[in-house]
Amino acid sequence: MEEVYTKITGKTRLVSIAHMSNVLGTVYPVKEITEYAHLKGAVVVIDGAQSIPHIKTDVIDIDADFLVFSGHKMLGPMGIGVLYGKKELLEIMPPFLMGGDMIEYVEEQETTFNELPHKLEAGTPNVEGAIGLAAAINYLNKIGFSNINRHERKLTAYALSSMTKIPYVKVYGPMDLDSRGAVISFNIEGCHPHDVASIVDSYGVALRAGHHCVQPLMKYLKVSATSRISFYLYNTSSEIDIFIESIKLVRKWLRYGA
Numbered sequence: 001m002e003e004v005y006t007k008i009t010g011k012t013r014l015v016s017i018a019h020m021s022n023v024l025g026t027v028y029p030v031k032e033i034t035e036y037a038h039l040k041g042a043v044v045v046i047d048g049a050q051s052i053p054h055i056k057t058d059v060i061d062i063d064a065d066f067l068v069f070s071g072h073k074m075l076g077p078m079g080i081g082v083l084y085g086k087k088e089l090l091e092i093m094p095p096f097l098m099g100g101d102m103i104e105y106v107e108e109q110e111t112t113f114n115e116l117p118h119k120l121e122a123g124t125p126n127v128e129g130a131i132g133l134a135a136a137i138n139y140l141n142k143i144g145f146s147n148i149n150r151h152e153r154k155l156t157a158y159a160l161s162s163m164t165k166i167p168y169v170k171v172y173g174p175m176d177l178d179s180r181g182a183v184i185s186f187n188i189e190g191c192h193p194h195d196v197a198s199i200v201d202s203y204g205v206a207l208r209a210g211h212h213c214v215q216p217l218m219k220y221l222k223v224s225a226t227s228r229i230s231f232y233l234y235n236t237s238s239e240i241d242i243f244i245e246s247i248k249l250v251r252k253w254l255r256y257g258a
Contacts, residue, residue, distance in 0.1 A: 009040060015042045018046075019050065020051040023173070023212045025184060048069040052069040056149075076137070147233075168251065170187045193227040
């Protein structure tokens with residue numbers, strides 16, 4: 001928050017921040033950040049792509065001006081997402097896409113736009129995507145976000161405990177479970193993350209390796225890339241055991257010690 005107080009000033013017009021880091025798993029205090037940004041007269045956009053599937057989120061409580069998230073990260077279909085926005089802001093925003101159903105009246109020299117949400121949804125809607133996303137949301141609500149979060153915390157704690165016992169494994173991000181989500185970035189000493197991902201893939205473990213679309217963060221961490229493992233409601237502790245055993249074998253594959 002010290003950085004927030006320094007960076008957000010009376011000149012700030014827009015604050016955009018992720019609710020949860022897709023690399024470090026850090027969960028940011030978006031409610032406090034939004035409150036301070038509003039004091040300075042700024043509009044706040046929250047990226048909830050990583051948090052919405054895992055954390056019960058109340059946009060009214062956060063007082064978010066805008067919050068966005070994608071469908072495929074929460075068991076929905078690809079190619080669809082959600083933009084939540086305060087009505088008073090959406091009403092004054094001009095549409096940036098033109099097409100069927102987003103207009104009210106068209107004259108030769110002028111046009112009036114349709115009411116919300118149609119004004120911002122030009123063209124043929126992704127009907128099947130919306131239906132699939134709604135089904136996914138209902139499914140997650142039926143399971144309960146508190147149950148999902150409890151399961152993920154258990155898996156994350158187990159994985160962190162096992163990984164930190166391996167001397168040549170470097171884990172990035174907070175170790176406090178109250179400050180992080182179910183995603184862990186790490187590196188194995190002497191091994192490139194792409195090699196790590198390829199090797200553990202042969203054991204049935206799927207990692208993501210690379211700079212994770214955050215090259216400035218990689219530069220700050222003084223690494224070119226990291227490997228990343230993440231958990232969701234369908235993962236089990238036995239799968240983590242397989243993952244731990246697979247990363248222990250990586251350096252042997254690459255003839256880099258034991």
